[in-house]
Structure formats: C-alpha cells, structure tokens
Amino acid sequence: MPELPEVEVICRGLAPVLTGRTIIKVSFGAQKMRLPLPVEATARWVTGHKIVTVRRRAKYVLVDLDSSATLLIHLGMTGRLNFFPADSAVAKHDHVRWLLDNGLELRFNDTRRFGSVQVIGPGQEPEAIIGALGPDPFWPEFTAPYLADLSKGRQVPVKNFLMDNRVVTGIGNIYASEILFTSGINPTTPAAVLTPRDWREIVANSKLILTEAIACGGTTIADYVNSRGEKGYFQTRLRVYGRAGESCPTCGGKIDKVSLGGRASFYCPACQPARHPGRLPKMKR
C-alpha cells in the first residue's frame, strides 16, 4: 500500500520522536509474518539501545541504533507505524511493539501481514538483506539514459518496468499510473519501444509527482495513515488512478482501466495512445 511518498512521510514523522530515544523493551505478537520476526537479534542488538537515525531506502523504513545494528521495516500493503501510550490496549494485528524511554510505544500493525520487520546486525550491509535494489527516483543516477539502457530488449509493459524495484525503487501501482498519464505514455507500451524523449518525461514527472505527493502527506485510498494517524490528501489530486469511467482531466475523454501484471492500471486512451507492436524495432541481444 504505501509507496515512496507514504513511506517518506512516515519516516519524517517518526524521526523527531524516535531520534535519541532508547528502546527499553520489545514485544512480539503471536502471528506469523511473511518473514520470521527477529526475536533473537532484537534481544542482542535492539533492546537497551539508543536510536541514532531514521531514514528511508526504497519502501523500507530504516532505524539505525547505537549498537551499529539497523532495524529494517517494510509496510507491505497494510502496514502502519504509530505511537501509543505504553499502557494502552494492544490492537488486533499489532505484531511488534517497541517501548521507548519516554513512555511511548511504537507499534507495527499490519492486517494482511505482507510487511516485515528485520534486524541487520553490526557489520552486515543493509543492501545484503534488502537485495539488489535500483536507485531511488530522487538519486542523480535515475536518468533517461539509465532507463533507456536498462529497457533494451525488454518487452514488459512500461508500467510493470517502472514498478520493478531492481529498475527504480518506490514507484508502486498508484504512482506508476499517474506518472505515465502525465508523461502521455500508454502503460501497455513495451519498455523497449520508448524513446529517449519518453524516458526524459518519465524521469522528470516521477520526481515531480512524488515530490508533490510527499508535500500532500501521501495518498490515502483506504487505510493509509502517517505516524500521527493522519490521512494523506494526494488522492484528491490523482488524475487517473481509481477513476475508470470518469473524464480525463486533460481532454475530457473517458478514462480506461486495464489489468497489467494482475494490477489495475488506469489511463486515458486519447492522451496515452497505444503504440502498435507491429512497429517495434527488432530486439537486441
């Protein structure tokens, strides 16, 4: 659920409360997560340690501790991180609770359990656990030539290409549709077909739209809230996502919905005309 803007907003909300605090106690729920909860590593490297920094990498929240370990939290589709008074009732789907030295407890709640909590021990490289992630859309290496090079010979629809975190991290189902709409590119277009000009549009609009979404506090479709429990309001600015059958904000035509890689994808057939595979340049390699 949370894409880059939502995770960024959550990080910015967590940082001032968490930084400098010591984690006194950690409690785990009984339910199994997608990845096993880090009970042992927590006892060794988290409990009793002070929080040094809170940062984001891709859609992960990273909490660095003075033990030189890092807490790695992924919110999946329905994950939340919120503060509660330590003595308040535990909610259904609260899977991890970190008690701080100021009487507050940070709680990780995740209905669908697609999220994960991991601990990277001292000396372990975060990237080793996170995997071979591509650049963040705000990094200088996220450029049109970079994308043009990676997309050579790739027949995947450009929307799926942008959602592949080995290509670029943080762009999920909502923002992929929005970025392609603003760029005037049909989401079904095979990645290899895009021109340098297309990639320049995608790079520029990615930065633009994600920046705007962060400023709006993210997008709340059903249940996303930031660390203070507040909803975002970028959903009021979505131009195509979730608007099948409505009028295109640019041309007034009807917004269409297709399924790509099993995910709902929204676009304007007039502003984002299909490009015919018959005209594809021959694949390289």
Place this chain on the structure above:
DNA sequence: ACTGGATCCTGACTGC
C-alpha cells in the same frame, strides 16, 4: 533471460 501468473493474508464491498 524474460514474462506472466500464482501466492502470501485479511477485510471491505458487490451481487445473487
């Protein structure tokens, strides 16, 4: 090497 589909889960909503 790529690509599409299934899969992990719960809950909200739709239509019969």
Place this chain on the structure above:
DNA sequence: TGCAGTCAGGATCCAG
C-alpha cells in the same frame, strides 16, 4: 441476512 466472488498501496517464487 448470508454467502460466494472480487479486489486492495507489495514482493517473491515458479513454470513455460
């Protein structure tokens, strides 16, 4: 009111 089916912001694994 109930029940079956569909759909959700993600990411990984597997077969073809």
